[in-house]
Amino acid sequence: MAVILDTGATGPSLADIKKEVLRRAGGRLSPFEAIRKEDAEKVMGALTSLDRDHWAELWSKLGHEYEAEGDKLAAGGADPHKSGEAYFLAFDYYRIGRYPVPSTPGKQAAYRHSLRAYLKAAKFFDPPLEVVEIPFEDKKLIGYMQIPKGAGEPPVVLQWGGVDGWKEDRTTASRVLNGLGIATLSIDMPGTGESPIRYIDSRAERTFSAWIDYLVKRPEVDGSRIAVWGGSFGGYWAARMAYAEAKRLKGAVFQGGSVHYGLQREWLLPALTKTASTYLFGPSSLLEARSQAMGVDSLEELIEEAPKLSLVALGLIDKPSATILGINGKLDDQAPVQDIYLLMEHGSPKEARIFAQGGHMGRTPGVDDSIITEVITTWLKQRLCG
Numbered sequence: 001m002a003v004i005l006d007t008g009a010t011g012p013s014l015a016d017i018k019k020e021v022l023r024r025a026g027g028r029l030s031p032f033e034a035i036r037k038e039d040a041e042k043v044m045g046a047l048t049s050l051d052r053d054h055w056a057e058l059w060s061k062l063g064h065e066y067e068a069e070g071d072k073l074a075a076g077g078a079d080p081h082k083s084g085e086a087y088f089l090a091f092d093y094y095r096i097g098r099y100p101v102p103s104t105p106g107k108q109a110a111y112r113h114s115l116r117a118y119l120k121a122a123k124f125f126d127p128p129l130e131v132v133e134i135p136f137e138d139k140k141l142i143g144y145m146q147i148p149k150g151a152g153e154p155p156v157v158l159q160w161g162g163v164d165g166w167k168e169d170r171t172t173a174s175r176v177l178n179g180l181g182i183a184t185l186s187i188d189m190p191g192t193g194e195s196p197i198r199y200i201d202s203r204a205e206r207t208f209s210a211w212i213d214y215l216v217k218r219p220e221v222d223g224s225r226i227a228v229w230g231g232s233f234g235g236y237w238a239a240r241m242a243y244a245e246a247k248r249l250k251g252a253v254f255q256g257g258s259v260h261y262g263l264q265r266e267w268l269l270p271a272l273t274k275t276a277s278t279y280l281f282g283p284s285s286l287l288e289a290r291s292q293a294m295g296v297d298s299l300e301e302l303i304e305e306a307p308k309l310s311l312v313a314l315g316l317i318d319k320p321s322a323t324i325l326g327i328n329g330k331l332d333d334q335a336p337v338q339d340i341y342l343l344m345e346h347g348s349p350k351e352a353r354i355f356a357q358g359g360h361m362g363r364t365p366g367v368d369d370s371i372i373t374e375v376i377t378t379w380l381k382q383r384l385c386g
Contacts (some may be wrong), residue, residue, distance in 0.1 A: 001289070006039060010217065010282050011050075011281055011282035011283075012281065012353040014047070014048075014049060014050055014283050017047075017050060017280070017281070018044045018047060019038055020084055020247040020280065021043075021044055021280070022037070022040055022041065022044060024280075025037045025040035025041075026226075028199075029166075029363075030278075030363070030369075031095070031096060031100075031164070031165070031280070032096070033172075033252070033369075034088070034089070034092050034300075035089070035092050035093065035096070036089070039062055039093070043058045043059060043358055045282070046058055046105055046169075050083075050281070052103060052104040052106065052107055053104050053106030053107070054106075054107065055097065055106075055107075056097040056098065056104070056106035056107045056109065056110040057106055058097075058098035058101040058253060059093045059094065059096045059110065060093065060094055060097040060109070060110045060113060061098065061100060061104075062090075062270065063090045063091070063092075063093035063094035063111075063113055063114070063117060065090075066086050066089040066090035066093065066117075067086070067087065067090035067113075067116075067117050068097070069086040069090075069119070070083050070084075070087035070090060070117075070120060070121075071088055074120075074268070077221065078210075079123050079371075081124070083124060084121050084123070084124030084325070086123070087118075087121035087124070088117075088118075089115055090113075090117040090121075091114050091117035091118040091120075091121055091168065092119075094110050094113040094114035094117055094306070095110075095111075095114045095168065095169070097110030097113075097353075098110040098111040098114060099164060099280070100163065100164035100279075100280070100281070100285055100286075100288070100290045101163065101192075101288065101292045101293075103288060103292060111153075111287070114168065114312035115168070116192075118168045119131070122144070125146065126149075127146050127148050127149055127178055128146070129144050129145070129146055129202060130144070130145040130146070130147075131143075131145075132144070132145050132185070132214070134210060134211070134214050135209060136196070136197075136203075136206075136210050137203070138224050139196040140196070141187065141195070141196070141207055141210060142187075142188070142194045142212065142265070143167060143185050143186060143187040143211065144167055144169075144170075144174075144184075144185070144186045144187075145184070145185050146174050146178055146183065146184050146186075146200075147178075147183040147220055147221060147358060148178045148179075148181050148182070148183065151181045151183070151218075152183055152241045153220065153221055153222045153354075154182055154183045154221055154222060155183070155184055155221070155222050155226065155227070155250070155384035156182065156183040156184065156185060156215055156218075156221045156222070156223075156225070156226055156227075157177055157183070157184050157185070157190070157226075157227050157228070157229055157380055157384075158184075158185045158186070158187065158211055158212065158215065158226060158227070158229075158231070158276070159173060159174075159186050159187070159228065159229040159231075160186065160187050160188060160189040160229075160231070160234045161189070161192075161230075161231045161232060161234050162189070162192075162231055162232025162233040162234045162235070162256070163191070163192060163232065163233045163289040163290050163292070163293045163341040164232075164289050165231065166186050166188050166192050166193035166293050167186040167187050167193055167194075167287050167312075168186075168193075168308055170184070170186035171186075171376070172184060172373070173186075173229070173373060176190075176373055176374075177377055177380065179376060180380075180381050180385075181385070182377075182380065182381065182384060183220075183221045184209065188238055189230065189233075189234040189293075190204040190207060190237075190293070191204075191292070191293030191294055191295060192234075192293050195197070195207070197295045198293070198294060198295035199294040199295065199308065200294050200295060200296075200305050200308070201295070203333050204237075205237075205240065205241070205244055208228070208237060208241050208244075208245070209244065209245060210242075210337060210376055212226060212245055212248055212249075215245075215270065216248070221349045224359030225326060225384045225385075226248060226249055226252055227249060227250050227251040227252065227253070227380050227383055228241055228242070228249060228251075228252045228253070229252075229253035229255070229376065230252075230253065230254065230255065231256055231257075231361060231379065232253045232255070232256045232257060232291060232334070232335070232361060233257060233258075233293065233335075234257065235253075235254045235255050235256050235257020235258070235335070236242045236254075236257045236258055236259060236263075236309065236354070236372055238255075238257070238324075239252060239254040239255045239257065239311065239324055239343065240252055240253045240259075240311065240314075240316070242254075242317055242321040242322040242323075242324045243261040243311070243316045243320075243322075243347075244294055245322065246319075246321050246322050249322035250322065250383045250384055251322055251323045251325065251379070251380060251383035251384070252312045252321075252322050252323070252324045252325070252326075253325050253327065253379070253380065254324050254325065254327065254343070255326075255327040255328065255361055255362070255372075255376065256325050256327070256328050256329075256332060256334070256335050256361035256362065257335050258335045258336065258339050258361075259310065259311045259312075259339045259342065259343060260310045260311055260313075260317070260342055261336045261338045261339050261342065262334075262336045262339050263306040263307050263309055264306075264310075264379045265303050265307070265308055267336055268302070268303050268306060269299075269303065270368075271283065271286075271333060271334060271337070272284075272286060272290070272299060273287070273299070273303070273308050275333040275334075276333060276334055278333075278334070278359050278363070279334070282298070285372070287299060287332065290302060294306075294385065305314055311343075316345060316360050317343075317346045318340070318346050318347050319347055320347060320348050321347055321348045322348075323348070323349070323350070323351065323383065324343055324348075324350045325350075325351045325352065325353070325374060325376070325379050326339075326340030326343055326344070326350060326351070326352040326353075326354075327340075327352070327353050327357045327361070327372065327375065328352070328355070328358070328360075328361065329357070329358025329359045329360060329361065329362045329363060329364065330354050330355065330356050330357070330358060331357065331358060331359050332358070332359050332360045333359070333360070334360045335356060335360065340352050340354065351377045351379070353375050355367075355372070
């Protein structure tokens with residue numbers, strides 16, 4: 001379902017967007033971490049409106065160019081690194097074309113292109129990427145598995161992102177974890193990517209348990225050493241699974257998410273209509289992305305459904321859980337840092353790292369995001385490897 005919502009809020013202008021894209025591309029900031037600034041300049045020079053399909057068309061044009069370059073390099077037996085780099089750039093431009101969500105025909109096409117280019121790039125990954133499909137009721141779940149070579153039966157991190165960062169966007173995190181001798185299984189949280197289940201579906205929690213069931217039986221990894229890592233709006237599911245799977249998880253990373261306060265009207269109304277300062281297209285775009293993930297058609301419906309997900313409302317907050325690491329910026333205006341404090345005040349002991357000058361996900365102006373990744377992956381290694 002494609003959901004396009006109009007809240008009446010005034011978003012950034014075309015000039016504002018062009019300026020911000022070039023700032024982020026030059027600083028390697030989300031969602032432009034891996035692209036080339038000169039390519040961003042080319043697209044911004046051609047961008048004449050904020051029409052969603054126009055945006056998708058321009059970025060996809062670049063994607064097609066780099067994909068064709070990758071095809072040519074691969075067919076000619078070129079350096080595998082160069083072929084892989086061209087394909088990954090193609091993926092990234094298609095991905096930006098569908099950003100934040102494939103809500104129009106052009107963005108949907110960009111998303112399909114991104115999947116194709118990503119799997120071409122994945123042929124050159126080290127360790128190799130395996131596409132895993134498992135049955136779930138009358139549907140199927142799709143994930144990407146990477147197991148470090150020569151690691152015996154390594155522990156594994158099951159990971160996912162938020163409403164706009166999907167399993168393909170966990171590549172950097174996987175690379176770091178794999179380098180530490182930890183296997184990874186990257187998935188789409190409910191309501192995003194190729195997941196067939198919506199965020200508020202009563203079956204959503206069981207999709208994560210189904211993946212844990214799979215990992216427990218997977219002979220190449222140690223199914224007794226599993227941790228989860230959820231980012232942004234997906235952080236909620238990491239915290240929730242720490243309770244639901246307390247006995248099977250060694251740890252859960254709750255990064256930039258909400259478990260109670262961020263799911264209430266008092267927070268959601270301003271966040272989705274006025275603030276969301278780090279979201280490229282402003283709060284209305286964040287509302288669009290969350291609404292599509294949740295499967296709702298209006299701001300009021302989202303505000304009505306979200307509180308039902310609260311770990312307080314579900315009666316989980318005081319129950320035993322796997323160890324949770326809360327990570328976020330103190331200044332985040334998409335997910336309140338108070339939800340980390342709430343977790344720490346209830347149930348089993350929790351751990352946290354708050355970035356005092358950080359915004360969403362802990363990202364701090366002037367500070368390389370790799371520091372956050374290092375904090376998280378070091379913690380995961382300690383929990384999984386002792």
